[in-house]
Amino acid sequence: MSDKPTNSMMTDNARDWSPESWSRCASASEMQFRYPDESGLAAARARLTQLPPLVTSWEIEKLREQIAQAQRGERFILQGGDCAEMIDLCRSDLITNKLKILLQMSLVLIHGLRMPVTRVGRFAGQYAKPRSSPTETKQINGESCTLPSYFGDLVNRIDFDEQSRTPDPMLMVEGYMHAAMTLNFIRSLLDGGFADLHHPEYWDLSFFNNASVSDLRRAQYLNMSRTLADGIAFMQNLGEQRVEEATRVDFYTSHEGLNLYYEQAQTRKVPRREGYYDLSTHLPWIGERNRQLDGPHIEFFRGIKNPVGVKVGPGMQPDELIALIDALNPNNTPGKLVLITRMGVGKVADKLPALLERVRDEGRHALWMSDPMHGNGITTASGIKTRSFDDILSELEQAVDCHKQAGTVLGGVHFELTGEDVTECIGGGSGITEDDLSRNYVSLCDPRLNYQQSLELGFLLAQKMGNE
Numbered sequence: 364m365s366d367k368p369t370n371s372m373m374t375d376n377a378r379d380w381s382p383e384s385w386s387r388c389a390s391a392s393e394m395q396f397r398y399p400d401e402s403g404l405a406a407a408r409a410r411l412t413q414l415p416p417l418v419t420s421w422e423i424e425k426l427r428e429q430i431a432q433a434q435r436g437e438r439f440i441l442q443g444g445d446c447a448e449m450i451d452l453c454r455s456d457l458i459t460n461k462l463k464i465l466l467q468m469s470l471v472l473i474h475g476l477r478m479p480v481t482r483v484g485r486f487a488g489q490y491a492k493p494r495s496s497p498t499e500t501k502q503i504n505g506e507s508c509t510l511p512s513y514f515g516d517l518v519n520r521i522d523f524d525e526q527s528r529t530p531d532p533m534l535m536v537e538g539y540m541h542a543a544m545t546l547n548f549i550r551s552l553l554d555g556g557f558a559d560l561h562h563p564e565y566w567d568l569s570f571f572n573n574a575s576v577s578d579l580r581r582a583q584y585l586n587m588s589r590t591l592a593d594g595i596a597f598m599q600n601l602g603e604q605r606v607e608e609a610t611r612v613d614f615y616t617s618h619e620g621l622n623l624y625y626e627q628a629q630t631r632k633v634p635r636r637e638g639y640y641d642l643s644t645h646l647p648w649i650g651e652r653n654r655q656l657d658g659p660h661i662e663f664f665r666g667i668k669n670p671v672g673v674k675v676g677p678g679m680q681p682d683e684l685i686a687l688i689d690a691l692n693p694n695n696t697p698g699k700l701v702l703i704t705r706m707g708v709g710k711v712a713d714k715l716p717a718l719l720e721r722v723r724d725e726g727r728h729a730l731w732m733s734d735p736m737h738g739n740g741i742t743t744a745s746g747i748k749t750r751s752f753d754d755i756l757s758e759l760e761q762a763v764d765c766h767k768q769a770g771t772v773l774g775g776v777h778f779e780l781t782g783e784d785v786t787e788c789i790g791g792g793s794g795i796t797e798d799d800l801s802r803n804y805v806s807l808c809d810p811r812l813n814y815q816q817s818l819e820l821g822f823l824l825a826q827k828m829g830n831e
């Protein structure tokens with residue numbers, strides 16, 4: 364298919380869309396939550412509309428260009444962060460550690476894949492969560508009580524009482540403020556040399572000495588980290604200036620664009636550019652539960668200039684996927700669309716190939732990314748939500764194989780991770796078992812890979828892809 368749109372595509376897109384057209388969508392009332400306080404909602408939206416943007420259109424355009432490169436196999440995208448950020452956990456140590464693990468993973472991938480890596484954090488706005496049910500019922504003093512589910516700190520509060528669970532529009536302003544503080548700190552860290560690769564802690568992988576991995580694997584990790592450190596030392600010898608240029612680090616932000624009031628309020632025209640940009644983040648994505656073709660999320664995200672991600676689960680049919688691609692990227696623009704597959708370890712080999720082949724055969728431009736987290740949730744006998752490191756790794760490896768078979772490009776990965784020593788996922792070299800889960804389980808939402816599990820996964824992915 365040519366990159367040229369048909370006339371009807373272009374005019375339909377331009378004619379019918381506006382930043383608020385999603386609210387006239389027949390199923391807009393199906394957004395899972397409702398704000399009962401209408402005047403509060405109007406005030407919060409007005410305030411957010413006046414506040415300055417969190418990101419700029421030129422950063423967004425730069426990311427779009429990098430996604431286009433990744434589509435062509437010239438670059439790789441590493442996306443990762445919390446399942447749900449929490450306003451109370453907007454803390455310097457947690458932000459720093461999240462940046463550090465993403466940076467370390469990216470270095471390992473640069474080395475293994477021999478190509479540049481773009482880092483995208485699930486941060487500075489990952490505050491809204493879709494739920495499988497709009498309400499939650501609990502027994503309180505022997506009586507059954509039903510309240511709205513917790514939709515993340517951008518919408519309501521976790522405590523199970525009526526006031527906390529009622530969607531509060533001012534939380535959108537609070538979320539914006541904390542996203543701004545997070546971003547401000549990240550920008551200062553990067554400007555101030557946080558990503559300076561001379562810092563010894565980036566190369567201290569001594570914890571692998573005690574990890575319960577095979578001797579072969581331990582030797583491979585140590586060998587890779589030694590080669591990496593040697594490479595940096597070599598560049599350093601070339602002169603300070605060269606190292607700084609070569610290792611200048613960009614970070615981009617992403618979040619699930621669940622709350623369309625929030626997204627709309629930050630969606631604007633900017634001088635000297637055509638169209639509207641959602642300036643709350645560089646890369647918003649649409650979740651698996653909100654990608655109905657006639658739904659409000661597709662309506663909103665089809666009209667903005669940002670690259671947009673969409674989750675693709677095992678129920679997706681090839682025809683539906685083509686319709687979704689055409690709705691979100693009618694001009695078939697490279698770098699505009701990220702298809703984030705999240706099939707599950709038992710389904711990926713069965714479901715992914717037909718989608719890859721169809722998109723390939725129809726000539727649609729999209730970046731394929733693998734999210735090996737969201738199809739692999741399990742609940743232990745004692746009721747704790749977890750994921751197994753081996754399942755996550757296996758889905759990733761199978762996705763690599765499916766792309767190889769189809770002759771398509773796996774251009775990125777999407778993880779839920781943290782830079783902390785949490786015990787939320789089982790397995791990996793740190794040997795976390797079901798019995799360890801309660802030791803440091805912090806996530807209010809999905810379980811994340813901890814620091815060591817994340818880095819180990821980076822090594823294994825680099826090894827798998829580097830050998831292909």
Ligand code: PEP
Binds near residue numbers: 619649650705
């Ligand atoms: C998520 O990324 O946190 C999420 C809810 O994913 P999905 O929409 O794929 O279930």
Ligand code: CO
Binds near residue numbers: 447737779808809
């Ligand atoms: Co999640």
